[in-house]
Amino acid sequence: MSTVAPAWWWSTAHAPGAIAVAHLEGDARIIEGVLRTLTGKDAPRTGEVAWRRFGTIDDGVIARTSNQHALLMPHGGTRIRELLDARLAELGARAPTGYESARASWPEATDSIERAMLNTLACAASPLAIDLLAAQPARWRNQPAQNFTPATQPLCTPRDLRLRRLITPARVVVTGPANAGKSTLLNALAGRAVAIAHHAPGTTRDAVAARINLAGLVVDWFDTPGVRADMDPIERAAAELAARALACADMVIELTAPGLGWHAIAGAPTALRMRVLNQSDRSDAAACPERAGADLVISAHTGAAIDKLVACVRDSLVPPTDIADPAPWRFMDGLPALPTAASA
Ligand SMILES: Nc1nc2c(ncn2[C@@H]2O[C@H](COP(=O)(O)OP(=O)(O)O)[C@@H](O)[C@H]2O)c(=O)[nH]1
Ligand SMILES: [Mg+2]
Structure with a gap:
């Protein structure tokens, strides 16, 4: 049996009203114990509605909507709410957090996994997330040993984590010598002038970032200034910002142009890497030595x-095989534990 504390939250606004509505959700025996201590009487059975005294605080209606859930409807005075909050806290109930907070936001959802999915969908950055998230409740419900107890241990697979880039944008950092075309590339991808592109070295005096949609995958794209010996203080500060972006990059793109060579730059050890030769339209591009080391x-x-380039970056960060894999995706922490090979 789960010993997780029951969750307690209000679904009416924090303003005076005739009636207020609060939710108590958790293990059936625990919420029955809480209601018995609060009211001095047995909790209503599932599907029943009863009038009860909430100790000395107030009286009102309790509706038992399911084994694990009851609605409490006292009068809607703010003082009554404060006193009930304090009493429920005394009885071990607490505000829902993380995974559970999804419960409060989507009353129309049929179960916890659907609420969690809707909560995640509401803040997912990438269009590619939509169908995959929508498919998850059915996949999780089909797991034989699932019990919806929030798992405490991190059970994320590398696939789970890669797919989370559909929700929180990955960081793509472009490095390379001055005049490789880093700022021009960002402007081309963003479809507008985000960064100043100019042949004078030192033109990018700021670490520019833009949120861009790479054919369905939204990423945060960082344009970095080229590092030169005679940088002024503003350029140096920008270079430091760039170094910080590099340290937590999910992907580093080394960009160069004919005649500028390859310049390996340190970055997060786990970052994916790609070497791209730009300015293929130039007459000297066909035979330049940089071509040999280029992925693209x-x-x-x-x-x-x-x-x-767009497809390559997208598919490296979120491989199509991860999306096509029919296994459930742990799209947020606190989702149920999947059965392991030993327990299944
Ligand atoms: N021919 C050609 N020139 C480019 C290309 N990309 C950038 N440039 C030019 O190269 C110069 C430097 O570009 P910029 O984007 O400022 O380079 P950054 O220093 O790497 O940010 C500018 O004059 C651009 O117009 C390209 O694909 N082809
Ligand atoms: Mg630039």
Whole structure:
């Protein structure tokens, strides 16, 4: 039996009203104990509604909507709410947190997993998340040993974590020598002038970031200033910002152009890496030595192979096989434990 404390929250606004509505949810025997101590009488049975005294605080109606859930409806005075909050806290109930807080937000959902999914959908950054999230309640319900007790141990697989990039944008950091075309590339991807692109070195005096949609995957794209010996204080500060972005990058793109060479830059050890040769439209691009080390050759000016770059970054961060995998996705912490091979 679960010993998780019951959750207690209000679904009416924190303002005076005739009636207020509060929810008590948790293990059936625990909420029955809480209601018995609060009212001095047995809790209503599932499906029943009863009038009860809430100790010396007030009187009102209790509706037992399910084994694990009851609605309490006292009068809607703010003082009554405060006193009930304090009494319920004394009895061990607490405000829902994390995974459970989804319960409060989606009363129309049929169960906890659907509420959690709707909560996540509401804050998912990427269009690619929509269908996959919508499919999750059915996948979790089909798990034989599932019990919906919030798991305390982190049970995320690498796939679970990669797929979370659909919800919270991954960080893509572009590095490379001055004049490689880093700012031009960002502007081309963003479809507008986000960064100043100019052939004078030191033009990017700020670590510019933009949230961009890479064919369904939304990422935070960081344009960094080239590092030079004679940087002024503003450029140096920008370079420090860039170093910080690099340290927590999910992906580092080394960008260069014909004649500028490859410059390996340190970054998060776990970051995915890609080498891209830009300015393929130039006449000297076909035979330049940088071509040999490039994963991809593009032109930020003409747009050549930009669609390939977009697909490549998207599919590296969130592989299509992760999306196609029919296994349930642990899209937030606190979801039920899946049966392991040993327990299944
Ligand atoms: N021919 C050509 N020039 C480019 C391309 N991308 C950028 N440039 C030019 O290269 C210069 C430096 O570009 P910028 O984006 O400021 O480079 P950054 O220093 O890496 O940010 C500018 O004059 C751009 O117009 C490209 O694909 N082809
Ligand atoms: Mg620049």
